[in-house]
Amino acid sequence: MLRSTIALSVLIVLNSAFDLNHIEPHIDILLKPLKTSDERIRQHGYPAESHFVETTDGYILNLFRIPYSPRLGNQHDRRPVVFIQHGLFSCSDGFLLNGPENAIAYNFADAGFDVWLGNARGNIYSRNHSTLSPVSPKFWKFSWHEIGTIDMPESIDYVLEQTGESALHYVGHSQGGTVYFVMLSSRPEYNVKIKTGHGLAPAVFMGNVTDSIVSALAPYVGSPGMGTNLLSDQPFVPYNPHVQRLLDTACGGEPAYPKYCKTLFLMWAGDEQSNLNATLLPQLAETHPAGISTNQGIHYIQLKVSNKFRQYDFGSKKNKKEYKQEEPPEYPLEKITANTFLYYGLNDGSANSKDMKRLPGYLPNLRLFYEVPNPTWGHLDFIFAKQVKEEINKPVIQYCKDYEDQY
């Protein structure tokens, strides 16, 4: 969702200019979801659990679980584990909104899996810390590097411990794919804990992102400098209940949704909505954006400018301190030895097909490199398209089942 990152960065610039954040910072940042993922799951008659994982650096992450399927009644059978990780601006709700027939979380449960949904630090579910308050800038000093090197491995360890399994299947959309690459290249000992890993439009190389706003903002935040100093370490358009409720009422149940619902959605999704399940719009508005740190957006824009997949650029002075070199180190993708499956679309402005095509050359154990044949397939279609069950969910689940049958 890079396009949206950028649209929202513009808002942040405006925010800073007018000092709007100043008015009531606490209200937005300390919000609770209107309806939690476990409530959503139970409403559909599935069992749900809520778990908390405290990371070694103090962030308290909220994971959700669909332990088994009531349709199968398989609570006493052995169930392989799948861990599903959301994209930028999203949260665990994203994998539930299509409902029990079409959302990947339920589809996995109905295929006999024990389903776990992650939530990255800073989103609406994981905005808590053992010592830092989310109203403090220190809380927001992280990018997706920390999500990949800390949140993911520690969530996975927790899930493996809870389930008594030694490895699991991983599915990540967009940033959920980015952090898969970060985790397995930076902490290669996690490769053995992944049975199969599925990147749905993972954002890795970004050089070919052709967005006019990216280009417009790149000079300001694409490399370290005043723009970055001004914008780093803050919550990035936090979830706002007033806006959410308004949208919920205004967009709800409308067959041809009002123009501004569309506009709001476009802010997050770009213009790629040809395949989108429009019935979802009110729920999307209710649950997104779920919150990120500005550094996550800045880090992506840095990738666009450098055309490299590498760590956060703090500027040469601080880089020397952090990395012992002036340029940020590149992630060593060749260390990713887990069975990896990649899926990409031709109308995706964020995980652009040209950039995707650079990946196979780096990955020693790529099992699938799948281009969705529908030429209009966009970034959010991997989660919210009308055809998502047939086009994405079914094959992903089948590859996981094939692995289970084989081993």
Ligand SMILES: *[C@@H]1O[C@H](CO)[C@@H](O)[C@H](O)[C@H]1NC(C)=O
């Ligand atoms: C944050 O986590 C602490 C420690 O687990 C807990 O006591 C507290 O209730 C949590 N706060 C919120 C707002 O969830």
Ligand SMILES: *[C@@H]1O[C@H](CO)[C@@H](O)[C@H](O)[C@H]1NC(C)=O
């Ligand atoms: C765009 O994609 C091509 C082909 O994969 C690649 O060679 C190039 O480095 C990418 N980035 C830019 C900025 O062109």
Ligand SMILES: *[C@@H]1O[C@H](CO)[C@@H](O)[C@H](O)[C@H]1NC(C)=O
């Ligand atoms: C579209 O979204 C609605 C509302 O969540 C859901 O009930 C329906 O199953 C979805 N349809 C498809 C084809 O995904």
